[in-house]
Amino acid sequence: MRIGLGLGLTQGGQTIRPEAQILADFIRDRYRGAPGPGLLDLFDFAAAGNRTYVNALGHVMTAAINEPRSGHHAYDAGLGQWMPVGLLQEPAGQNDINWSEDLSNWDTSALSSLTASGTIAGLPAWEIVDSDAVTYRNIAVPMNPVTGINTVSVKVRKAVAPTALFACRTTWNDGGSKYAGMSFNAQTGVVTSKWDADGKIAEGVVDQGDHWIAWYAYDSTTFTATSLEIFPSYFDMSGSDGGAHTGTQVVTAVMSEPGHIPGGSSYIKTTGTPLARARDSLELSPLTLAKLLVRHNRAPNLVQDGAWTLGSNWTDTAGDLTHAAGSTSNAKQTGQGVEAGATYLVEYDITDSDDAGFVALRLGDIGTNQAVTTPGDNGSYALLAVADTVDDSFALHCDAALTATFTNIRLRKVAMPTRILDSAEIQDLTLFMAGSMTYVDEDAFSTVVPLSWTESGSNFIEWRLSTSGSASGKFYAVQKTNDVQTAVQQADAQSLPGANVPFSWAAYHSNAGVNLSHDGTLRVAVLTPNLPDLAGSPIQFAPTGIVTLARFGLILGASGDRLIEGLSK
Known part of the structure; x- marks a missing residue:
């Protein structure tokens, strides 16, 4: 996924090789922008x-x-x-098991022996032994109340003995013993029995080098689980030993979490009570994007030297404005082209501040504070504000306590990337992303949302992975402008649900059309009348789903099939 290496646009006979304003390589930990x-x-x-x-x-x-x-x-x-x-x-997320790795707190009364046994994945591990040739031995922990679909996962050291049949099950009682679980050969990783008669949905074994992650998902809608049991050697729900009645396993990191998650999510350690995991929130801020947009669009500074109307205690020295403590007043300019409803980037430097009082932006309505800051230390400040009325005015409003000097005052309109081609105005941008996802078929249009640039439900750019209907994992590049939605979808060769499913996508969004390319496969562009105005809105990453980001890039003022085809390879 390289930029500027034979991936250009041809305009007027000249090949233009666009450069990404934002480029993030999360694997190499390198970032531009x-x-x-x-x-x-x-x-x-x-x-x-x-x-x-x-x-x-x-x-x-x-x-x-x-x-x-x-x-x-x-x-x-x-x-x-x-x-x-x-x-x-x-x-x-949440782990609903009280003791996830200290198995000495589990019920060991039905186990032959329990002994600390080194580590698995750097976590304390436990050897559990069934040496009883008659009774199936297990270690158990009471289940906290859970609802709906849940996933159980546990790390199991790879076994030496070829007949080591690990088993794990969730049990409950509704007038008779019921359970959902699985068993597998801890030497080969082969699932030997699915134990799927009572609410089981899916199961699997994930190779982790020196250990496995054994997992299963089940639906608890019709019952209340009472305990989770791990057996050193057990074959299936009929009570068969599968030729290996006794056995030894080494385990740790037991989880029971809401949802159907192939392989389970990241480990959550518990020490006596269930524990929640916080959500990861990653975004490109509106301010970061605004600075890139005004630079790309070469947006003019609407502030003009010598055009200030000064209130009391203000002085203008060659464009440097100073407010002296003593009165609350404005320094304002009018007639500079401030548009109602438009977003503006306001920047200024503060010197000679007495670290008292506040300064507020007034944009459009000279009597309303759009943003208020306490200057504090001297330095550079940048804020976004929306002009809220038709009044064409801009002001710095200082309270009576503040003494400060304002220099390099800039007011620039933030708009989507705009360029002129053959006298036509083009608004366009290209996004590209690679990584992996963990998901299941939920029959939902937005099973995974790796990217969302949203101003409102009427205006947004969003990438979605759909499992709706017959789709197993179909990528959509969606653009909605003033409630008019346009979408381009992935080809019939779709992703399949699972853990760490790789993807590499690129799409351009413009006021003329939308198109996408996935893993080097180019789709057919769909015409669209306008690019949504998302100035002042953040780009959010993975607001829905489990996503590991490898690379991301944003190119302003560039689009084209050849470009996105190369970026998605």
């Missing part, structure tokens, strides 16, 4: 709690509050090694 080189220099990120990811050794690591989970790895069974995959983004 911000004052600094880091992820947090470019993106806004928030997460209200600790979350986990996997490092290059395959160990579970903890990311602190508001720390992005970059450096996430996934195991490549073909290569036999852990590979960097980028930035892990997940919705909120």
Whole structure:
């Protein structure tokens, strides 16, 4: 996914090779488009709690509050090694098991023995033993109340013995014993029994190098689960031993979480009570995008030197405005082309501040504060404001306590990327993204939303993965302008549900048409009358679904089939 290497647009006989204003390589941790080189220099990120990811050794690591989970790895069974995959983004989640890794707190009365046994994925592990040739031994923990569909997952060390048949099940009672679960060969990873008579939906075993993740999903709508049981050796729900009645397993990291999640989500450690995981929130802020847009559009500064109307305690020295403490008043300009409803980027520098009082922007209505800031330290300030009336005016409004000097005052309109071609105005941009998703067929149009640039329900650009109807995983590039929606869909060769499903997509959005390309497969453009006005709105990443971001790019003022076809390869 390279930019400017034979991926140009041809205009007037000249090949133009557009350069991305924003380019994020989450695997290499390299970023373009911000004052600094880091992820947090470019993106806004928030997460209200600790979350986990996997490092290059395959160990579970903890990311602190508001720390992005970059450096996430996934195991490549073909290569036999852990590979960097980028930035892990997940919705909120919860582990409903009271003790996820300290199995000494589980009920061991029906187990032959329980012994600490090193680590799995860097987490404390436990050896569970069934040495009884008659009774099937297990370790159990009471289930906290759950509803709907849930996924159980557990890490299991790869076994040496070829007959080691691991089993895990959720049990309940509605007048008779019921259970949903699975068993598998812990040496080969082959599922030996699906135990799917009572509410089971799906199951699987994921290769993690030196261990497996065994998981199953079940529907608890019609019952209340009472316990979760792990058997060192058990074959199926009929009570068969599968030729191996006794056995030993080493396990850790037990989870039961809401939803159907192939392989389970990132590990959540619990120590006595269920614990929630905070949602990852990643976005390109409206301010970051506004700065790029005004620069790309070469938006003029509407502030003119010498055109200020000054209230009391203001002075103008060669364009530098100073407000002295003593009265609340405005420094304003009128007739400079301020448009009602338009978004503006306002920037200024403050010097000689006494660190008191406040300054407010007044845009359109000279009596309404659009944005209020307390200057604090001297420095540079940038704010977005929307002109709220037809009054063509702009003002800096200072309260009586403030003394400060304002320099380099700029007022520039923020608009979608605009260029002129053969006397026609073109608004266009290109987005591209690569990574992986974890999802199931939910029969929903927006099963995964890797990208959303939304002003309202009437105006947005959004990328969606659909499992609606017969779709198993069809990518849509959707554009909606003033309630008129346009969408281009992926070809019939679709993604299949599962864990860490790879994708590479690119799409252009313009006031003439929309088109997409997925994994190098170009679709047919759909005509559209207008590009939605999204100035002042953020680009959100993975607001819906589990997505690991490998790369992302934004090119303003460029579009074309050849461009997106190359970017999606």
